Amino acid sequence: MFSLFNKLSNKKRRNKLKAQIFTADAIIAAxxxxxxxxxxxxxxxxxxxxAYLTDKRDYMxxxxxxxxxxxxxxxxxxxxxxxxxxxxxxxxxxxxGLAKNRPWHLSAEKIQAMQDWYPExxxxxxxxxxxxxxxxxxxxxxxxxxxxANADYVIGSSPGSGIRNIVRLQRTGLFQNDTGDYWLKxxxxxxxxx
Amino acid sequence: xxxxxxxxxxxLAALAxxxxxxxxxxxxxxxxxxxxxxVNLNSQILDSLAVLELNDDLKNAVLAGSxxxxxxxxxxxxxxxxxxxxxxxxxxxxLHVHSLKTGCSRTGRDExxxxxxxxxxxxxxxxxxxxxxxx
Numbered sequence: 001m002f003s004l005f006n007k008l009s010n011k012k013r014r015n016k017l018k019a020q021i022f023t024a025d026a027i028i029a030a031x032x033x034x035x036x037x038x039x040x041x042x043x044x045x046x047x048x049x050x051a052y053l054t055d056k057r058d059y060m061x062x063x064x065x066x067x068x069x070x071x072x073x074x075x076x077x078x079x080x081x082x083x084x085x086x087x088x089x090x091x092x093x094x095x096x097g098l099a100k101n102r103p104w105h106l107s108a109e110k111i112q113a114m115q116d117w118y119p120e121x122x123x124x125x126x127x128x129x130x131x132x133x134x135x136x137x138x139x140x141x142x143x144x145x146x147x148x149a150n151a152d153y154v155i156g157s158s159p160g161s162g163i164r165n166i167v168r169l170q171r172t173g174l175f176q177n178d179t180g181d182y183w184l185k186x187x188x189x190x191x192x193x194x
Numbered sequence: 195x196x197x198x199x200x201x202x203x204x205x206l207a208a209l210a211x212x213x214x215x216x217x218x219x220x221x222x223x224x225x226x227x228x229x230x231x232x233v234n235l236n237s238q239i240l241d242s243l244a245v246l247e248l249n250d251d252l253k254n255a256v257l258a259g260s261x262x263x264x265x266x267x268x269x270x271x272x273x274x275x276x277x278x279x280x281x282x283x284x285x286x287x288x289l290h291v292h293s294l295k296t297g298c299s300r301t302g303r304d305e306x307x308x309x310x311x312x313x314x315x316x317x318x319x320x321x322x323x324x325x326x327x328x329x
Contacts, residue, residue: 039211043215167230
């Protein structure tokens with residue numbers, strides 16, 4: 001009887017001892033595993049965010065270049081869109097361009113029309129330029145024996161100081177009005193709401 | 195003893211995993227968007243020659259033998275911090291007029307973008323070559 005009790009007691013002790021070793025290992029392993037999982041999750045999240053921001057920046061750069069190319073190198077479709085604001089209401093208006101009759105020669109009337117109509121029709125203009133969902137600010141600087149203190153034409157509001165991801169693009173054209181042709185500096189800024 | 199061996203394995207495995215995660219983090223953080231400033235500089239050079247030619251500034255510079263207009267253009271219209279250099283040559287490649295943006299140097303340049311544009315003065319063919327770079 002005593003011998004049987006001893007056997008059972010020893011067996012219980014052995015079982016108890018095994019369970020304790022297993023628990024300590026398991027806790028350490030689980031701790032390390034969780035640490036690795038957290039590190040992997042952080043790295044995954046960071047790389048996803050980084051890829052998203054890189055893609056976004058590339059998309060904005062290409063969109064800005066496309067918009068500015070369209071404005072400088074084409075007259076728009078229809079080319080007399082600046083004569084009637086109602087064109088902007090209809091599907092008749094296919095594209096937007098500021099060139100008068102050939103690339104780089106920008107029409108003063110078209111720039112003026114865009115500046116005048118932009119506050120009310122900014123969504124239409126942005127759609128025609130392929131800049132939906134983005135904010136836009138443009139400045140036109142006419143060189144006439146020097147630049148004026150302020151831009152000659154301004155379209156849209158300038159970005160605030162807290163905006164980090166701004167695409168800024170500058171190109172050159174010729175400004176055509178009744179008095180002649182002048183060098184023209186065009187600055188485009190686009191950004192996303194943060 | 196078995197417990198120690200198992201723990202050492204686990205530590206090594208954990209270290210290896212952490213090293214790999216750190217390496218991934220390091221390489222991912224090194225990736226950058228395309229360098230659009232170079233593409234924009236190239237557009238600026240093409241724009242500059244087109245505008246100067248369409249406005250007859252290249253022709254007038256050859257006729258006058260003067261680089262004043264080109265100097266003014268480079269210093270006023272060419273965006274900071276880019277540098278630019280324009281040379282006008284005839285069909286036999288002899289240099290007629292050239293202009294370098296003020297404050298720029300053509301020595302020690304890393305990467306230079308070049309564009310050419312042909313124009314006619316009277317019955318003679320000329321070409322303008324413009325170089326652009328960042329200092």
